[in-house]
Amino acid sequence: MSGPFTLSPLPFEESALEPVISRQTLSFHYGKHHAAYVEKLNGLVKGTCYADMKLEDVVKETHHVKSGGDKAIFNNAGQVWNHDFYWRSLSPNSAKPAGALKDAIDTYGGEKKLIEDIAAAGVAQFGSGWVWLTSENGAIRIEKTTNAETPMARGVNCLLTVDVWEHAYYLDYQNARAKYLNEVLARILNWDFAAKNLAQEDHPVRAAA
Numbered sequence: 302m303s304g305p306f307t308l309s310p311l312p313f314e315e316s317a318l319e320p321v322i323s324r325q326t327l328s329f330h331y332g333k334h335h336a337a338y339v340e341k342l343n344g345l346v347k348g349t350c351y352a353d354m355k356l357e358d359v360v361k362e363t364h365h366v367k368s369g370g371d372k373a374i375f376n377n378a379g380q381v382w383n384h385d386f387y388w389r390s391l392s393p394n395s396a397k398p399a400g401a402l403k404d405a406i407d408t409y410g411g412e413k414k415l416i417e418d419i420a421a422a423g424v425a426q427f428g429s430g431w432v433w434l435t436s437e438n439g440a441i442r443i444e445k446t447t448n449a450e451t452p453m454a455r456g457v458n459c460l461l462t463v464d465v466w467e468h469a470y471y472l473d474y475q476n477a478r479a480k481y482l483n484e485v486l487a488r489i490l491n492w493d494f495a496a497k498n499l500a501q502e503d504h505p506v507r508a509a510a
């Protein structure tokens with residue numbers, strides 16, 4: 302594979318998320334789907350202004366495009382960024398939310414309500430897409446996006462994401478997207494990654510104590 306964009310290494314072994322996500326699913330999802338988006342993107346950007354941009358900037362520059370070659374670049378760049386973010390949103394050593402993240406979740410209505418709302422949004426996403434935990438001025442939000450769309454393209458601060466394309470769960474759960482979401486949300490979310498992302502929001506409004 303050659304080109305400006307690379308397949309980021311998985312932050313864990315392919316079997317590390319079992320039994321929630323099988324080694325077989327990880328192997329196909331990362332090694333085939335994610336890798337193919339990187340390879341396609343590298344082919345599409347050759348000789349274009351996007352070849353020298355950071356991946357984030359390619360996504361931001363092309364996300365408004367409705368059709369044509371730049372739309373294909375968006376679809377593949379978005380999927381590369383989303384998958385990088387998804388792998389980092391998962392962890393075999395899921396620890397409970399703490400600190401400022403726990404405070405933000407408590408303000409939202411608590412962890413139980415948050416998990417239920419993320420699952421409901423993920424189930425409600427029609428067709429392929431993603432469900433996201435984001436923050437705005439330090440407050441927790443839930444969003445869902447279709448296909449390769451990402452809140453990052455609109456400058457929204459992302460905390461976590463879960464892939465709800467069928468390829469993310471079909472080998473393990475067949476059509477039971479809700480069961481996949483419930484297992485992922487209860488057992489392998491990387492809350493430390495979410496806490497770091499929350500702390501990095503560009504312009505948080507810090508409430509007076």
Ligand code: MN
Nearest residue numbers: 334464466469
């Ligand atoms: Mn995927």
